Structures are given as structure tokens and as C-alpha cells.
Amino acid sequence: MKAAYNLVLLCLLAVSTVASAQTPNNPEQQPNSFTLPGAGEDNPLMQDGEFEPPMNDIVESQSIRERRVLPYENLREADIMWKRRIWRVIDVQEKINLPFINPQRPLITILLEAAQAGDLRVFDPIGGDNFSMLMDQRTLTSMAGGIDSVRVLDPETYEEKIVLQERLFDPTSVKRYRIQEMWFFDKESSTMKVRILGIAPMIQETTESAGRTIERPMFWIYYPEARQLLANESAFAYGNDAANRSWEDVFEYRFFNSYITKASNVLDERIDRPERSGREQLLDSERIKQEIFNYEQDLWSY
Template identity: 35%
Template sequence: MKKLVLAATVFFSLQASAQQENLNNSVDPVQAVDTLPPVDGYVVKSDFENRKVVPYANIRQTDIAFSKRVWREMDLRVKMNQAFASPKSSLINILLEAIQEGKLRAYDPTPTKDDPNGDSFKTLLAPDQVMARFGGDSILVEEFNENNEVIGSSYQQRDFDATQVVKFRIKEDWIFDKQRSVFEARIVGIAPLITPQIPGASDIIMPVDGTGTDAGSSAPVDPFDPFAVPAENNTETTTNATPPADVALPPVGGNSFIPQIDATPAFWVYFPEARHVLVNKEVMNRHNDATGLSYDDIFIKRMFASYIVKQSNPEDLRIKDYISDDMERLFESERIKKSLMDYEQDLWSY
């Protein structure tokens, strides 16, 4: 009996000591010499700091019966994706902080001859180069006297504004593993998209033949898009290229247009490397603060909204390269997504 009472006493004392680390239920008065801040709440979320990445199941090349590479874009202005832009835990701030601390490597998205898409993770970017792509990390501040005269100037650190990043591009592979009989998507890389700030770009007028294309080619021309396919490589004609009769042409006439500058990747991160950073970062939830979901969980469980902008094809064309109408592009995106789902469905149809 004494042993039972002793065991119960030890159990409850251990339980109380374990709760003491997480619960702020102290009834002792505040000590003046105590410099530690109080616990913000009654539960300390320490599990995120100790989480480890759950590795993928190993796949052999001989077991891959089907594979398709897909590029998609995730708009943070969509309601389902607004958690990615939360000021408490925004995705872009997490990536930039990890890059500056050396926990994550950033790769140059500039297309080259050996890497036409710029997303093969071949060229590393230094942290200062990454910040320079967002407009620089310092500004020149001038000092004035009482007569409003400039008496000096100095460079001051400028905080990055995360609200200027509203889209992310995701590169992923859809793989059917016949050994496990599983059809799954595995993300390869993630890139924040930014719109290049080209002074005077809105005032540039480019001559065209009245249909939005170059006079000697059937392919759309976008001089500020580094991912544009050259005219000689685009063998398919653009659908819906002629604007409807009720759509007004640019005021400068039928032989010119104002180029639109598309958002391009600021840098690429390799997702298997980023998982070790994202697994320790909590995602803010609108309805419940105790979900315990990390950014790694969100991407692995596919808890985000996106639309496909490109699939692997022999001509290396994006959807916008052969479809000009925005609504038709969304329909094509849904068609590609449905074709992937149909492949899995047809595997189990008899």
C-alpha cells in the first residue's frame, strides 16, 4: 500500500512539474530581480521547434509508370491562400529570413542557354543579391537643417514589405509509383513572383500588325518576359488572337500596343531543402489557433488553391503561349488538372 501511495505521489509530482513549464499559474508575487518575461498565454507551443521532416517514400526509377511535370501559380489574394500572407507568419518572410541566416539556399531564376526556364537550381544567389531583387535593402536618407537645407545624407536599412509579393510559382512532378500503387504530387521548387520595375515601360509603344502579334510572326511578342518562347520555336498559332469588335484598341492606333510586364520569379528554393525550415513554422488559422499545422504540412497535404500555367510538352510552351484569352487559360488549366485526375481514375476502372 505504501508503495502504491508513493508511486501515485511521484506520478502527480512529475505531472505537476511537467505542467509548470507550460502553464503560467504561479500565485507567487512578482520578484523585482526576475528579468524573464512572463509566458504569453497558458500553453507554450514548443513542439514546432522540435519537429523533424517526415521523409518521402523512396521511389525507384523502374517503378515510375507515369510522370508529368506541372508548373502552377498560387495567388495569396485568394481566400484559401490568405494565411500565406499573414503578418504573423508570412511565407515570403520565412524564406527570406532562412536565406539570410544561411539555413536555405536561393537559386538564380535567370534563363540561360543550358537552362531555358531558369528553374533547374544551377546558379546560387547570395543573400544580398536576393534582397536586391526586391528593390534593395537600404535607402539614402538626407538630413536637413532649420532652413530646409541639405547638410548630410546616410544610408539606412529599409524593411522589406512582404505585401508586394502576392503570387508564388510552384514546380512539381506528378508520379505514379506502380510498386506502391500510389499517384502523388511532389513539389520540386517554390519561387516568389515579383513584377520588374522598369522605368518608363508604360510609355513604350511597340509596333504590331493590329492583332497583338509581331508583323512577321504568329506568336505573341512580350519583350519584358524572360520566359517568352521565340517566334521560330512556336509552331502553333494563337487562339482568340483577334480582339472582339466591342473591345477598344489602344488609343495610339492599330499598329502599336503598350507591353504588359508579367510577374517573374525573384528566386527559386529547392523544396526538399525548404521543408527543414517550413516544418518548424506554424501556419496561422482563421478559425482555430490550435490546429498545429506547419507550412510543410500545408504543402504536403495540398491545402492551398492554385492554377496550372504550364505542363511539360515537346515545344516547351506555356498556356499563355497558345491561348491569349484569360478565361480560356483557366479552362485549359482545369482541363490539364482533370486529365491528371482522370489518369488515376482510369487505373482502377474495370
């Protein structure tokens, strides 16, 4: 009986010794202290001391970032038996065009970020729409935001002073996009084809002198140079988040609605002139569209 009693005492003494050895002496490491999850230096969720957010999806999307565009087929001048330059306008407020103003990443944000990073050339609309004048970096930077000097009146001393105010670009100010494209008939394949040449976001501004809202192109993008950039940027696809639709797909497969505002003519006149009514502009736009369709159909005999 005494041997059993001594054995129990030895077991209790061993347990108390192990427990005291595992108790930390550092007060910062006491069990009562609380440490945020992921705050350890060797935690894989931390990179350079910054929190790395988890993947907000079920699989990491790689197909868009790794996509490579196919080059256009070579054309011979002798095979182009007819062509016509067309200007269109995309109204982003139409339902099919709403991906252009997706609040998470609108198209204008993609273009401005690439232009400011030097990944995309932008052309000044002062030189026209023939891509003849590059926009300088200072103009581009001031267009996308900056610091303005504003004169304000001090309510206490009634003295006028200059205050620096940050100016941020508002993506919602771009309501429409102008598209320049070339329609042509390829004799080799006996098909009517179209290639987009340029894209210009149209910004709305209110003039201080006249007090009315005007619309002007911010800059021109030469579309063949921007194809690879647009192919690596996702565009929203209705009803299927796994569609992997890129902005290059939107323009190449014509996932947008537009109307014609100008066609090449001897007087270089636009359809959407202010003196013309909306009905006249719409009828002219449909007439030009029908002329392109009829030209291809008239080449065939049935």
C-alpha cells in the same frame, strides 16, 4: 497601579526602538521612493538587464519547434511508369491562401530570414527553374533591403546632392507563389502521387522605362531541402489556434488553392501567355488537371 504604568511605558519604548531600527538611512530606499516592478538585479523576470515579456498564451508551444519530418519513401525508376512536370500559381489574395500573407509572419519573411542566416539555399531564377545556379549573398541582401543612393535637389541652394535612404522589403509586394511539382504513377502501390520540387515567390515591380507593373520570381527554393525549416514554422489554421499546423503541412496536405500555368511540353510553352485570354488559360488549366485524373482512372477496369 504604578507597576502597570511602568509596564506600558516599557512596551511603548520597545516598539519605538524597533520602528526606528527598520527605517532605512539611505534616502534612495525611503518608502516615498518608487521602483518599477521587475527592476531588481535578482528579479527572475530580468535577463541581462533586459525586460522579459510574459508568455502571451496559456501554454508554451513546443510541438512545432520539436517536430521532425518523415523522409520520403524510396522510389525505383522501374516503378515510375508515368510522370509529368506541372507548374502552378498560388494567389495569396484568395481566402484559403490568406495564411501566406499573415501580417504577423508571412511565408516570404520566413524564407528570407532563413536564406540570410544561411539555413536555406536559394537559387537564382536567371538560371531557370531547374535549380542550377545559386544566388549570391550580395544579390540576396539587396533584394531583402539595404541602402540606396538617391539624388535630391536642395530647395535653398538648388544644388543636387546624394542622400542615403534606407530601403525595406515590403512583404505585401509578393502577391503570388509559383510551385513546381511532379505528378507520377507509382506501379508498386498503384497510386497517383505528387511531390513538390520548388517554390518561387513572385514579386511585382513597376518598370521605369515602360511604366507598367511586371511580375517575376525572386528566387527558387528547393522544397525537399526546406521541409524541416517549414515544419518548424507555424501556419495559421482557420477556426482553431491549437491546430499546430506547420507550413510543411500546408504543402504536403494541399491546404491551398492554385491553378496550372504550365505543363511539360515539346515547345516549352506556358499556358498564361499574354496573347491568350483568361478564359483560354482557365480552360487549358482544367484540361491538364482532367488529363492527370483520367490517366489514373483509365488504368483500372470496373
